[in-house]
Amino acid sequence: MKNNSFYASELMAVCISRQIVDGEIVAQGIATPLVAAGYLLAKLTHAPNLTFVSAIGQSICQDAAPIGLATIEMLWIKQGKMTIGFVEGAADFLPTFEPKEFFRPGQVDPFGNFNNIYIGGSYKYPRLRLPGSGGIPDVTAYGNNIYLYVPRHGRHTFVKSLDFRSGLGHDPGRKRGAGAHYLISDLGQFDFDEESGQMRIQSLHPGVSLDRLKVKTGFELLIPSKIPETDGPTNEELRLIREEIDPFEIRTLEMLGGVRRKQKLL
């Protein structure tokens, strides 16, 4: 996975960071350390006025702290400036603040619709039941700040047709909000064509060929005439990630399958 002198997880965190605008509010789900690394990198570089809303602790934070696994609550509870319970948060504040949030789809289709309910088989007898949709069917139905990330780009995730649509993408029937603006994977960056709503290559990560991307993607991507290479991390960005934000490399857990993740956790 090593490209030049950085890992895909590091490049992904850097790309996530670059999507953050100073002064905005970002939301952090559960089990998303890669996204946390990206947000914290933004906070420490170009977005010092970033505000975090966290599912863990149900708190609003304005200060950064290193990512810890067992001690994740330190970040979100101890430094929380304000606590908002889930009921109030889901019903009142998500629709109003519309924080920017990165979601990780179990499946994603060419229009940025996505699925976190089940894969394969039927709903009643799935091949694999997924944990569930969290707030995805909510914010994707009305929100304007939906972003996606896929740590392991593959045909099982990038599918022509979803088994279930729990996250609404670029759909002509949409009444409010907007489909995902952006998707980052370990192979490249993507956006969505304004007219058709179709997923389009924005850049390929260093060392990734278009052919490899095509093989790993279960549908036709829109391909621009010229495909740029994703800008790699700066030395300072890498230093911040490695030394200050995530010294225990917790972000990399999101890149691994079950067995390797367990090895890492042990």
Added chain:
Amino acid sequence: MKNNSFYASELMAVCISRQIVDGEIVAQGIATPLVAAGYLLAKLTHAPNLTFVSAIGQSICQDAAPIGLATIEMLWIKQGKMTIGFVEGAADFLPTFEPKEFFRPGQVDPFGNFNNIYIGGSYKYPRLRLPGSGGIPDVTAYGNNIYLYVPRHGRHTFVKSLDFRSGLGHDPGRKRGAGAHYLISDLGQFDFDEESGQMRIQSLHPGVSLDRLKVKTGFELLIPSKIPETDGPTNEELRLIREEIDPFEIRTLEMLGGVRRKQKLL
């Protein structure tokens, strides 16, 4: 106003206190020091496990403190165990906890319907616009713990027909909850007939004649065959009210008209 060796305000506070059951939750509106005196008396006597919900401070309190005017927030903010904003309180908690609450009607009719919107004239051109209905049209529509108090019993308050019904009483059209259980005035105690829903004399305060009550009431009251006299306060109840609960006699402000109230406040 002095009866035997206590004031009407003291007897009213004592009667309010006697309506309180240990372990329950009572709500306290704004500008109701007489009710506060009654609740605190209950807390200090037979209802040590009383919980207070207060509009001022939007807090839940479990400890008693003396009534102060300028320092009323001390009681409700400083001692508050928990704060619940008005939105949450009105929408979520009042319907669930249904705290016992004493309301002061601008007008009350024979069925315990009441009015805090305007008196005389029309809604657009009232003879007297009242401050408004607070949470009265809410809790009287669904609640089961409505109690009333009238510090100055008179025909302007006890009317045959309301100018406006902002508080729902004993009405055959009622779908939820129940009309007021009880009314205390400076002349007597009243309840409502279970069949007809009509206001009924429960007792007359010491020194108050039935004739005087009738003259002061703008409609026919149900009169039981035998009318008991209201039990006066005990020496200990009077001591608690005068020395511990309300040494500045703030409760008496509710008994006075505008001019005399102002004299007292200055």
Added chain:
Amino acid sequence: MIDKTGTLFDAAHLVKDDDVIGLGGLTIYRRPVGLVKALIQQEEPPQNLTLLAFTAGIGADMLVGAGLVNKVRTCYFGLEIFGLAPNFTAAANKGKLDIIEESEASLACGIRAQLAGVGFIPSLAWQGTDMFSVRPDVKLIEDPYSGEQLTAFPAISCDVAVIHVLKADRSGNCVLGGNPTIDLELAIIATTVIITAEEVVDKIEGKIDIIGDNIDIIIRLPGGAHPTSCYPLYPIDGQEILRYITYCKRGQLNEYLEGLSLTPVSLSNSLG
């Protein structure tokens, strides 16, 4: 940190003709009286305001008395134990105010509907009362599950909110110091939010009650709630409230405000 501090003068200019103006605090507790005075004492104060408050007290009464308000949206307008709000009562008795009759539940549900982005929130409140006769705009709805008739309280919007706080930082994070009322929700639903603060600090250590993101301007205004209280700094000034009532009953609100203009905070200094 983005510095949003400004002057009373700047803040007062943010309130425009025909705005819905929401006042923070509760009747005679932590009301933005200083900002209200600044609004009134401008050369051309805004006109035809709609006043929105969970409960309206002395600051609201000043706005009504000075003729800035033609519509009132609240569930209580008075001065608690100090009696009726003189200007509101006089104007209402003369039929000069358009009153949007509210209750605690209608305000709570209306604010929640606005937050959730929906047109209404259903409630058991008001059923069987006369409230619908003066609020023909409030519709009934059938519960699709039980068939029960419910009250569909409509969403409530707010153009500009004015909130007095104990402490603020320069980005607009606020500490209220008690009596949260509806101030957090008001700050979120309002298009423009004006904060007056007893104290403005660089950074608030510890918890906040309102997040700065929605705040537009912060003015340092010690004593800015007087004669209402600002717990725990100062209590209600009952004598001053009674003096206000006396002036207003004589029709001398202007004289009252002029006599005050240098206390408790120097407006001219703040305007500078």
Added chain:
Amino acid sequence: MIDKTGTLFDAAHLVKDDDVIGLGGLTIYRRPVGLVKALIQQEEPPQNLTLLAFTAGIGADMLVGAGLVNKVRTCYFGLEIFGLAPNFTAAANKGKLDIIEESEASLACGIRAQLAGVGFIPSLAWQGTDMFSVRPDVKLIEDPYSGEQLTAFPAISCDVAVIHVLKADRSGNCVLGGNPTIDLELAIIATTVIITAEEVVDKIEGKIDIIGDNIDIIIRLPGGAHPTSCYPLYPIDGQEILRYITYCKRGQLNEYLEGLSLTPVSLSNSLG
């Protein structure tokens, strides 16, 4: 003060067949794992429970694995970065669980509807998604003001709530210590509320997170959230969660639970 303290044994008996059981906390934070184990290890554990949780984690997974649960109502069932919840995933893949698919908004609105005493709360959520196909009971409603089609999330009830807290007094007032989740609301909507607490005190000085009035029984159970965290007392025990997953994948949940029964808290003592 009314003393509501009792034993794990008493508490476990409050959960009856067919109950909706609500679990406090969040996935792997402050979950009532100790009480869950006590429930499972009774001679005749309750059957056909409906599990209600904002997010379901390891305690919920034990209940599913032990066969106490046939219906699940949550918006997330997993072990966060530790992976899928093994028993839930296996049971769901086999079609053995009746899943009432929820989202954050449907749970939030359903709880609020229950609190307000109405049948539903309207929301913008779910519009355009496939959620309705697996929740045919969720109805659509027309906004009577705008005509917009909204989702009418139905009220959610709960028979018995189980919440682990940092500190409780004998009357049931509780301090959560962070991650309030939906615990306050759960304690209010539930008919019966069981509290396990790291510490039981005579009186809590300072603020509380849950008021005691609705609480039925309080059990002192230090370590009662392990291997989930109880901030700030102890963090997530990741190694133990991995050990749990390993046992469960081998179909050895019983062996896992038996091996645990004296740790982290002596069940036999608590049962006495």
